[in-house]
Amino acid sequence: MKEAHGGLDEAVMRAYGFSGKKDLLGQLLELNLEVGRREKAGERVVGPGVPETYGDAAGLVSGDCIGETTNDER
Numbered sequence: 001m002k003e004a005h006g007g008l009d010e011a012v013m014r015a016y017g018f019s020g021k022k023d024l025l026g027q028l029l030e031l032n033l034e035v036g037r038r039e040k041a042g043e044r045v046v047g048p049g050v051p052e053t054y055g056d057a058a059g060l061v062s063g064d065c066i067g068e069t070t071n072d073e074r
Contacts (some may be wrong), residue, residue, distance in 0.1 A: 013020060018027045038045050050057040 012018075016027075016031065018024065035045055050060060
């Protein structure tokens with residue numbers, strides 16, 4: 001589990017262009033302020049997720065890992 005969290009942390013840092021050598025909360029605040037500035041200026045802000053240019057994203061989701069599980073399934 002620790003390795004999975006570490007891998008996810010690294011992927012998120014790369015995706016947002018954050019540096020592990022800088023204050024993470026400071027970088028997040030900077031990003032938040034920039035997004036707020038863009039919204040206030042009427043600029044388009046793209047949220048996370050599959051880009052609109054991808055097309056039909058339904059094929060990216062499988063039912064084998066989404067949903068509730070019962071104790072019998074664990």
